[in-house]
């Protein structure tokens with residue numbers, strides 16, 4: 649099984665999942681922040697944060713507005729560099745990490761996409777872009793394939809060099825759309841979807857990229873309650889299939905229901921542990937102030 653196959657298995661099957669998990673375990677934590685401090689100015693907005701996320705975890709990052717959650721996520725992804733401390737991603741320095749297809753990033757409500765004159769399938773297709781180009785020619789047993797089937801191998805090679813998707817790529821795109829339940833919308837303009845549907849399409853793009861870490865920044869802001877439920881069902885299923893989930897979420901009820909582990913942040917880490925211990929702890933009041941409480945679906 650190639651490395652790509654191993655990555656893809658995290659989406660599609662449990663037997664293969666073990667292989668993918670084993671690959672990740674050999675590398676140590678997927679996300680590894682150690683003593684990280686960062687400020688946009690001289691005042692730190694994230695201070696002395698140490699946080700390791702292992703393969704297969706489902707972690708929610710919570711905290712009040714302006715508490716540094718998005719900044720922490722950018723540090724994890726290497727989009728910002730720490731002032732002090734270290735940030736590693738898949739065992740590499742996060743700033744120099746260049747295996748971008750392993751990470752699927754779903755930003756806060758992607759309004760930028762609303763006006764884009766492209767279809768759902770075209771958005772998901774973008775997930776394949778890191779795999780196109782001449783690099784691909786070096787990662788397969790091309791010579792053997794060429795000997796067995798010269799015409800198709802030559803055609804495929806031409807597609808790769810010109811950056812066109814192959815039949816295999818399209819199959820992965822269509823599988824990703826099916827996984828998020830959006831096949832029926834494949835030809836619809838992305839702007840003509842509800843917020844929840846659009847977020848599912850962005851997850852499909854990450855899946856098409858064969859990501860084994862999904863990082864989501866308040867993905868359900870502005871999404872109706874029914875779609876939020878469907879969205880969390882999907883995230884749960886993907887996590888069950890082996891994909892590591894790191895999620896910023898303001899809805900503490902959703903966090904309590906879905907995440908296995910909570911990191912409560914307000915510049916520093918106030919709590920890091922199992923969700924049920926977080927619910928029982930006083931971390932919420934300490935980080936948010938005494939007003940904060942868990943809201944359940946019943947509204948209490």
Ligand SMILES: Nc1ncnc2c1ncn2[C@@H]1O[C@H](COP(=O)(O)OP(=O)(O)OP(=O)(O)O)[C@@H](O)[C@H]1O
Nearest residue numbers: 688689693711712713714715716717718719720898
């Ligand atoms: N690009 C920036 N330049 C300067 N300051 C910034 C920048 N981005 C964020 N900040 C500041 O850093 C602090 C942390 O912001 P951050 O967006 O990480 O918090 P957050 O917990 O994600 O907030 P929210 O829940 O409101 O999205 C805030 O005081 C914010 O004003």
